[in-house]
Amino acid sequence: MYDDFNKRLRVEDYRGHLPQIIQHIENAAKQKVYEKIIVKARFAHIPVFIEKGFVYEGWIQGYFNGSDAYFLAKYLTACRRRSDDWCKEDEIIHSVQNQTRYNHLSSLPDGFLIRKAEKKDAAELSRLYKTVFTVYPTPLERVNYISHILESGAIFFVIEKDGQIVSAASADVNETYHNAEVTDCATLPEYRKHGLMKHLICQLEEDLRKNGIFCAYSLARAKSFGMNAVFHQLGYQYAGRLTNNCYIYQDLEDMNIWFKNLAYEQ
Secondary structure, three states: OEEOOOOEEEEOOOOOOHHHHHHHHHHHHHHOOOOEEEEEEOHHHHHHHHHOOOEEEEEEEEEEOOEEEEEEEEEOOHHHHOOOOHHHHHHHHHHHOOOOOOOOOOOOOOOEEEEEOOHHHHHHHHHHHHHHOOEOOOOOOOHHHHHHHHHOOOEEEEEEEOOEEEEEEEEEEEOOOOEEEEEEEEEOHHHHHHOHHHHHHHHHHHHHHHOOOOEEEEEEEOOOHHHHHHHHHOOOEEEEEEEEEEEEEOEEEEEEEEEEEHHHOO
16 A cells, blocks of 8 residues: 555555565555555565565554464665664553553543444544644545545544544454454543543444454554553553554654454453
């Protein structure tokens, strides 16, 4: 997948003679003057990618209809490979993993309502994302883009306070491999103390289970203690970090991988 905004080539799937595939994607990335190639690879193919200069960055258990996926990256510029915040982000993960996991959530605070989003919410969702993020890897600031993905079956849940959407999250379902990315997580700053995102993610998980999706994963900003803590506390496993993965919040950032087997959750 060509990703001009984030200056990267994403290979979500592949089939054929692997050395020729790798040569093709490298040529394509160089023609586009991209800075990074990232591939979701099968376990058996890791040595071939490593031999061709790719580096391992993380994994997702059960991504390919029960088989694991491995993130392998190749960097085409030195600055894209370098992360000055890596050690600080390691400290954040260490602190997060000392947090207590939740066995169950308490009820939403009084005055808050959780529900599934509808197409009519597109304009208000757009305002939410523009308020929370200066930049974002997908164009969630555009009302027509949100309308389109809602019409296409994207699962969004929102939390309202006094009729205003104050928090939202979505699940991007891969119908071929039966997995879902928990993404587009945003809460207005003045409402972050209420733990709203945990409720949204739990609602998304319940919806995914009902539809036979049991591999859930997410990419969280490595600099964000709050979002990484949410995933840890809800039973997700930390599984690696993608260096300078995408433009989000204010700049190009590292993203932590989290996954969860929903089959074990009731």
